[in-house]
Amino acid sequence: xxxxxxxxxxxxxxxxxxxxxxxxxxxxxxxxxxxxxxxxxxxxxxxxxxxxxxxxxxxxxxxxxxxxxxxxxxxxxxxxxxxxxxxxxxxxxxxxxxxxxxxxxxxxxxxxxxxxxxxxxxxxxxxxxxxxxxxxxxxxxxxxxxxxxxxxxxxxxxxxxxxxxxxxxxxxxxx
Amino acid sequence: xxxxxxxxxxxxxxxxxxxxxxxxxxxxxxxxxxxxxxxxxxxxxxxxxxxxxxxxxxxxxxxxxxxxxxxxxxxxxxxxxxxxxxxxxxxxxxxxxxxxxxxxxxxxxxxxxxxxxxxxxxxxxxxxxxxxxxxxxxxxxxxxxxxxxxxxxxxxxxxxxxxxxxxx
Numbered sequence: 001x002x003x004x005x006x007x008x009x010x011x012x013x014x015x016x017x018x019x020x021x022x023x024x025x026x027x028x029x030x031x032x033x034x035x036x037x038x039x040x041x042x043x044x045x046x047x048x049x050x051x052x053x054x055x056x057x058x059x060x061x062x063x064x065x066x067x068x069x070x071x072x073x074x075x076x077x078x079x080x081x082x083x084x085x086x087x088x089x090x091x092x093x094x095x096x097x098x099x100x101x102x103x104x105x106x107x108x109x110x111x112x113x114x115x116x117x118x119x120x121x122x123x124x125x126x127x128x129x130x131x132x133x134x135x136x137x138x139x140x141x142x143x144x145x146x147x148x149x150x151x152x153x154x155x156x157x158x159x160x161x162x163x164x165x166x167x168x169x170x171x172x173x174x175x
Numbered sequence: 176x177x178x179x180x181x182x183x184x185x186x187x188x189x190x191x192x193x194x195x196x197x198x199x200x201x202x203x204x205x206x207x208x209x210x211x212x213x214x215x216x217x218x219x220x221x222x223x224x225x226x227x228x229x230x231x232x233x234x235x236x237x238x239x240x241x242x243x244x245x246x247x248x249x250x251x252x253x254x255x256x257x258x259x260x261x262x263x264x265x266x267x268x269x270x271x272x273x274x275x276x277x278x279x280x281x282x283x284x285x286x287x288x289x290x291x292x293x294x295x296x297x298x299x300x301x302x303x304x305x306x307x308x309x310x311x312x313x314x315x316x317x318x319x320x321x322x323x324x325x326x327x328x329x330x331x332x333x334x335x336x337x338x339x340x341x342x343x
Contacts, residue, residue: 086276086277087277088277088278088279090271090279122331170269171242171244171245171268171269171307172219172269172270172271172279173221173222173239173268173269173270173271173307173310173311173314174217174218174219174220174221174222174270174271174272174273175220175221175222175223175224175237175270175271175272175273175311175314175315175324
């Protein structure tokens with residue numbers, strides 16, 4: 001695709017069926033091209049972070065999506081971004097962290113890992129368990145910029161602080 | 176010797192089901208030298224199938240010793256008309272492919288396999304292997320069926336609780 005003007009479109013709204021199809025139909029009819037995206041349900045909200053290629057202005061894109069947003073009860077936001085496609089960063093480490101839910105798990109764990117050289121490529125978290133006894137589960141893919149042993153030491157520390165965490169090496173097979 | 180051109184998806188030829196090799200001759204062995212050179216020219220490539228360079232026969236080369244982190248391996252394996260006769264266990268791992276640049280994804284593979292094949296002189300061989308090398312062999316053998324790792328991708332999310340599934 002030849003578009004060189006990219007925007008990051010953020011969409012948030014109460015989950016219902018048809019959000020993706022309606023939003024992307026409006027974009028298609030407006031002459032836009034889609035890049036990479038993340039679209040997922042968080043709690044009872046549906047969220048979209050989507051690269052949209054368009055020759056128009058930021059306001060054109062906002063206006064284009066407005067009727068769909070209005071009719072489906074969605075909040076939208078648009079930023080201009082650099083494209084940067086075809087430059088995937090290959091993670092070499094996968095970390096799973098879980099424990100009884102309490103404030104600070106993400107901040108403490110990612111703080112310790114960042115200090116040990118982790119560059120996060122992908123992270124998602126879920127709250128499972130019951131309302132009275134929630135559990136927190138975090139998946140992280142990243143690049144160990146200062147090596148795996150530094151991250152293992154950081155993991156040892158967060159485990160002592162009361163969460164379970166497991167690091168596994170990602171050895172990507174190219175064939 | 177030559178580095179051959181690698182077919183890139185969405186080239187439909189990558190979906191070709193390959194024919195068995197019937198003649199183990201000098202022409203085949205000359206091709207294998209080129210195929211080996213092509214594999215080593217690709218960044219990080221530990222395996223290559225003949226169909227990736229447009230020769231639709233059941234031929235592949237695997238050499239995971241290219242990756243210094245992999246300690247357990249058989250060195251260079253030239254696999255002609257390979258068949259997996261036994262497999263055990265399943266494990267998810269990340270794969271990429273020289274025919275699918277700038278994309279990697281998770282794929283389930285058998286953890287341990289027994290493989291029967293012919294070498295470049297037509298001698299029957301048999302090995303048992305596991306882990307990274309077994310994964311590489313299964314990836315290359317998929318090419319012989321016209322399959323890419325894209326056909327076997329599993330979800331990036333929720334893998335902690337996902338039941339293991341292996342489907343052809």
